[in-house]
Amino acid sequence: FSIYHYIYAQRHLARSPQLIAYAHLIRSLADRGAQWNKYDTHFRQLRHTSPSMQWDVPHMQLYVDALNGTAGDNHKPTGHCFSSKCPFKHACPHCSGPHKAFNCPKKEHAVVANPRQR
Numbered sequence: 001f002s003i004y005h006y007i008y009a010q011r012h013l014a015r016s017p018q019l020i021a022y023a024h025l026i027r028s029l030a031d032r033g034a035q036w037n038k039y040d041t042h043f044r045q046l047r048h049t050s051p052s053m054q055w056d057v058p059h060m061q062l063y064v065d066a067l068n069g070t071a072g073d074n075h076k077p078t079g080h081c082f083s084s085k086c087p088f089k090h091a092c093p094h095c096s097g098p099h100k101a102f103n104c105p106k107k108e109h110a111v112v113a114n115p116r117q118r
Contacts, residue, residue, distance in 0.1 A: 001026070018055035025058055029066050039066040 001023055009016045029036035039062050046062075047053045091097060094104045 015055060021056035025063075029063075032067065034066040035069060036066060039063065 005016070005019045005023070008019060026036050026040055029039055039059075042062055043059055046059060047055075053059075092099050092104050095106050097104065
């Protein structure tokens with residue numbers, strides 16, 4: 001990240017403090033055992049499509065998802081997608097309902113789909 005920061009700061013010197021704050025956020029997510037790498041990847045993707053996003057303002061949905069272990073799921077059954085060209089249908093893959101697969105009411109399918117419960 002420090003190499004990225006160095007290169008980015010060459011063109012956007014005024015945003016250097018924002019990048020330092022962003023690096024601190026990523027380190028704090030890592031210290032908590034959260035999915036910091038997925039937060040980072042998806043935040044950068046969002047920022048690429050919305051360059052006005054500030055580095056030092058956390059994206060709350062991605063932040064909460066990183067803490068809950070669901071960060072980076074482009075496929076959001078709620079219909080909130082972070083990808084502008086999403087190939088997914090935004091529904092449960094088992095029953096096409098408006099919920100995540102692990103919350104599927106058809107438990108026999110949901111248990112098989114979750115490798116942690118095998």
